[in-house]
Amino acid sequence: MSSTLLEVRGIVKRFPGVLALNGVNFDLKEGEVHTLLGENGAGKTTLMNIIFGLYKADEGEILFRGKRVHIKSPYHALQLGIGMVQQHFTLVPSFTVTENVSLGTKDPPNKVAARVKEISEEFGLEVDPYAKIWQLSVGERQRVEIIKLLYAGAKVVILDEPTAVLTPQETEALFKAVRKMTAQGTGVIFISHKLNEVMEISDRVTVLRKGTVVGTLKRGEFDKNKLAQMMVGREVVMEIEREKAKPGDLVIKVDDVYAKSDKGHLALNGISFEIRAGEILGIAGVAGNGQRELAEVITGLRKVENGRVEFMGRDITNSSVIERILAGIAYIPQDRKGVALSPNLSVAENLFLRRKEKKIWFNKSVIYEHARRYIDEYKIKTPSPATAVKYLSGGNMQKVVIAREFSLEPRLIIAVHPTRGLDVASMEFVYRSLIKARDEGVAVLLLAGELYEIFNLSDRVGVIYEGKIVGYTTPDPSPENVEKIGLMMAGVAV
Amino acid sequence: MNIEGLIGASIRYGTPLLFATVGEIITERAGVLNLGLEGLMLMGAFTGFVTAYSTGSLWLAFFLAMVVGALFALIHAFMSITLKVNQVVSGLALTMLGSGLSGILGRAYVGRPAVMFQPVAIPGLADIPVVGPAFFKQDPLVYVGYVLTFFLAWFIFKTKAGLTLRAVGEEPAAADARGINVFWVRYLATLVGGALTAAGGAYLSLAATSMWMENMTAGRGWIAIALVIFAAWDPIKAMLGSYLFGFIMSLQFRLQATGEVHVSANLLLMLPYLVTLISMILFSLSENFRKRIGAPSALGVPYSREEKT
Numbered sequence: 001m002s003s004t005l006l007e008v009r010g011i012v013k014r015f016p017g018v019l020a021l022n023g024v025n026f027d028l029k030e031g032e033v034h035t036l037l038g039e040n041g042a043g044k045t046t047l048m049n050i051i052f053g054l055y056k057a058d059e060g061e062i063l064f065r066g067k068r069v070h071i072k073s074p075y076h077a078l079q080l081g082i083g084m085v086q087q088h089f090t091l092v093p094s095f096t097v098t099e100n101v102s103l104g105t106k107d108p109p110n111k112v113a114a115r116v117k118e119i120s121e122e123f124g125l126e127v128d129p130y131a132k133i134w135q136l137s138v139g140e141r142q143r144v145e146i147i148k149l150l151y152a153g154a155k156v157v158i159l160d161e162p163t164a165v166l167t168p169q170e171t172e173a174l175f176k177a178v179r180k181m182t183a184q185g186t187g188v189i190f191i192s193h194k195l196n197e198v199m200e201i202s203d204r205v206t207v208l209r210k211g212t213v214v215g216t217l218k219r220g221e222f223d224k225n226k227l228a229q230m231m232v233g234r235e236v237v238m239e240i241e242r243e244k245a246k247p248g249d250l251v252i253k254v255d256d257v258y259a260k261s262d263k264g265h266l267a268l269n270g271i272s273f274e275i276r277a278g279e280i281l282g283i284a285g286v287a288g289n290g291q292r293e294l295a296e297v298i299t300g301l302r303k304v305e306n307g308r309v310e311f312m313g314r315d316i317t318n319s320s321v322i323e324r325i326l327a328g329i330a331y332i333p334q335d336r337k338g339v340a341l342s343p344n345l346s347v348a349e350n351l352f353l354r355r356k357e358k359k360i361w362f363n364k365s366v367i368y369e370h371a372r373r374y375i376d377e378y379k380i381k382t383p384s385p386a387t388a389v390k391y392l393s394g395g396n397m398q399k400v401v402i403a404r405e406f407s408l409e410p411r412l413i414i415a416v417h418p419t420r421g422l423d424v425a426s427m428e429f430v431y432r433s434l435i436k437a438r439d440e441g442v443a444v445l446l447l448a449g450e451l452y453e454i455f456n457l458s459d460r461v462g463v464i465y466e467g468k469i470v471g472y473t474t475p476d477p478s479p480e481n482v483e484k485i486g487l488m489m490a491g492v493a494v
Numbered sequence: 495m496n497i498e499g500l501i502g503a504s505i506r507y508g509t510p511l512l513f514a515t516v517g518e519i520i521t522e523r524a525g526v527l528n529l530g531l532e533g534l535m536l537m538g539a540f541t542g543f544v545t546a547y548s549t550g551s552l553w554l555a556f557f558l559a560m561v562v563g564a565l566f567a568l569i570h571a572f573m574s575i576t577l578k579v580n581q582v583v584s585g586l587a588l589t590m591l592g593s594g595l596s597g598i599l600g601r602a603y604v605g606r607p608a609v610m611f612q613p614v615a616i617p618g619l620a621d622i623p624v625v626g627p628a629f630f631k632q633d634p635l636v637y638v639g640y641v642l643t644f645f646l647a648w649f650i651f652k653t654k655a656g657l658t659l660r661a662v663g664e665e666p667a668a669a670d671a672r673g674i675n676v677f678w679v680r681y682l683a684t685l686v687g688g689a690l691t692a693a694g695g696a697y698l699s700l701a702a703t704s705m706w707m708e709n710m711t712a713g714r715g716w717i718a719i720a721l722v723i724f725a726a727w728d729p730i731k732a733m734l735g736s737y738l739f740g741f742i743m744s745l746q747f748r749l750q751a752t753g754e755v756h757v758s759a760n761l762l763l764m765l766p767y768l769v770t771l772i773s774m775i776l777f778s779l780s781e782n783f784r785k786r787i788g789a790p791s792a793l794g795v796p797y798s799r800e801e802k803t
Contacts, residue, residue, distance in 0.1 A: 073670070073673075074670060074671040075670070075671065075672065075673030075674075078671070078672075078673070079673075088667075090665060090667040090668035090670075090671050091665060091668055092660070092661045092664040092665040092668050092669075093664065093665070093791065094660075094664055094791075095657070095660075095661065095664070099657060100668070102654075102657070103657065103658070103661050103668065103669060103672045103674070104658070104669070104672025104673045104674050105672070106654070
């Protein structure tokens with residue numbers, strides 16, 4: 001029996017109006033991977049932030065190697081031997097890997113560089129010690145974060161949704177490194193809501209729901225269905241049943257389109273595809289390969305450098321945003337709080353935005369009546385139509401977006417990461433909405449990073465890499481197909 | 495008009511800009527934007543003059559100007575780092591406070607002459623033809639400027655403390671996670687920046703002239719803010735930029751004095767601002783360029799541990 005590294009007991013954390021953690025117990029032993037599983041808003045990150053010294057718990061205690069500790073700051077946590085790779089990396093982009101690792105230490109740079117090399121070889125965390133952070137891929141940056149923790153001698157490593165930004169191959173490499181770390185006695189806390197990965201890597205799983213521990217299970221005691229059930233508290237159909245698509249007329253044709261990113265380099269490199277009425281084209285790819293630019297080119301938010309976009313047989317390459325909305329292009333952007341919704345406006349006002357009416361002013365009661373209809377129809381949980389959208393949960397915000405966009409009676413829906421950050425129940429709602437739209441003859445372009453999302457929804461699957469569709473496949477979740485997609489996502493032609 | 499005379503004058507006109515610019519570089523490298531340079535320079539010029547007038551000690555005057563500058567910058571540090579108010583507003587308030595306060599307090603001193611720094615030739619170096627008289631027959635504060643610039647360039651880019659400073663301005667969360675006290679570094683950088691800016695002001699009343707005039711900085715604080723960007727947050731480039739602007743200023747005075755060129759004096763006075771404007775436009779045109787030089791990415795953004803997550 002290996003010894004306990006870390007134990008938290010009876011942790012309570014309140015935020016204004018919310019009880020985020022309600023008496024949580026959790027422990028981590030040497031050399032194990034203990035997964036913290038839960039929906040968004042279940043309190044996983046809050047708990048880890050308390051352990052890492054970013055938040056202070058209102059009640060409860062933390063024991064490190066059996067001794068009671070008060071962790072005052074991330075630095076203090078790291079001194080004790082507790083390190084965390086946060087979802088938002090804390091690296092200085094203009095510094096080299098070595099400079100980032102040496103920050104806050106007194107060690108001379110050449111010694112740091114040598115040790116970085118050692119650690120990266122030992123754990124298979126391949127990275128050039130002299131590369132600047134901004135030159136590195138997201139996966140490489142994550143490796144730098146882990147190296148930073150290992151350099152500081154962390155015995156507890158917390159990984160907060162580390163695979164969200166990785167390709168399947170990078171995830172495999174990360175898991176190998178994790179196994180090497182645990183083999184040396186390091187304890188790893190792995191936060192995720194992706195069941196496949198949880199099944200693969202975990203020695204124990206603790207499920208958190210609404211700030212309370214539902215249960216802790218050992219390897220052998222858990223399976224996918226059981227975990228999913230514990231996570232949401234009720235049976236959830238993980239695979240949405242749907243009929244075969246009946247593609248109709250051509251709705252959108254993107255022909256050899258080139259467009260620049262915000263940074264000025266070509267983000268779309270001659271991309272071409274077609275979608276017909278009543279079908280969902282899922283485009284898989286690692287974030288940053290032109291997905292955002294593609295969505296913006298079709299919605300008219302980004303200029304096309306070269307090429308042609310046709311919608312319902314009409315050239316819309318140079319049409320304005322409003323022309324496209326009126327023609328029937330709906331948009332579910334990735335950025336809910338910025339692009340999709342105006343966070344400080346009320347639910348009613350947000351629902352009313354982008355309506356096709358040409359009146360100049362409206363009676364307030366009209367807006368509220370309109371809102372109530374959609375709040376009922378889409379079961380949006382909000383105290384009132386007058387509540388500012390920013391106080392809604394992520395799932396309900398997305399419902400507001402979907403309600404509004406669907407009310408435009410679109411012919412084409414562009415959905416970018418439509419379930420990112422949502423819990424399982426909201427996810428299911430989004431899936432059902434998109435499939436319903438498809439069955440009603442709408443063409444859907446789905447841009448997503450998560451393969452299960454692509455598999456659950458798509459009728460055809462394309463893979464985007466460096467601004468181009470590198471190949472098509474079927475939405476078949478078999479290991480061979482996943483590997484094929486993974487290789488295409490990583491830029492290896494198949 | 496001889497060449498060494500022109501270079502020498504450019505350096506003298508450029509030195510107050512240099513002090514203020516490198517001061518602001520330090521402040522901005524830590525992620526704090528201080529638009530109060532004009533007010534800080536005026537307080538420095540005023541404090542320097544009053545001290546020199548009443549004690550006759552130029553070095554004491556220079557030193558006290560820096561102390562007052564640091565104290566003034568403390569207001570901005572408290573407002574923007576601790577209270578996290580809008581840094582633009584706080585900086586502008588500092589400018590108005592500095593010009594108002596120095597104007598009222600200085601009324602009694604207008605027109606009174608005091609002592610000033612005299613040129614000192616550096617033995618050996620001053621004998622080099624052209625370069626010698628231009629660079630090494632200057633007042634001591636010009637030499638302080640030379641040393642300061644090279645010291646700061648070394649400090650920012652070659653030392654561990656410089657790495658810390660830059661990290662705080664680029665990614666404060668990363669610095670915080672490594673045990674660096676973000677607040678302390680930002681306070682220190684703002685205070686040092688304020689002291690150096692005030693030193694630039696003091697140059698005007700202790701070395702360029704030996705008198706006090708209301709608003710005698712005449713917009714140099716604003717030029718310095720533009721110069722920071724022009725210099726890409728690099729002290730060496732700041733030195734070149736400051737002397738270039740010094741050259742434009744001295745040229746403008748010479749053209750006026752010789753009377754050979756019949757241009758309105760007002761138009762000539764516009765020159766430095768025009769160049770600032772043009773250089774800013776050129777800057778914004780090339781986005782790639784801006785990215786590459788690495789403006790501190792957390793510039794003007796207050797750091798708070800809870801809000802980040």
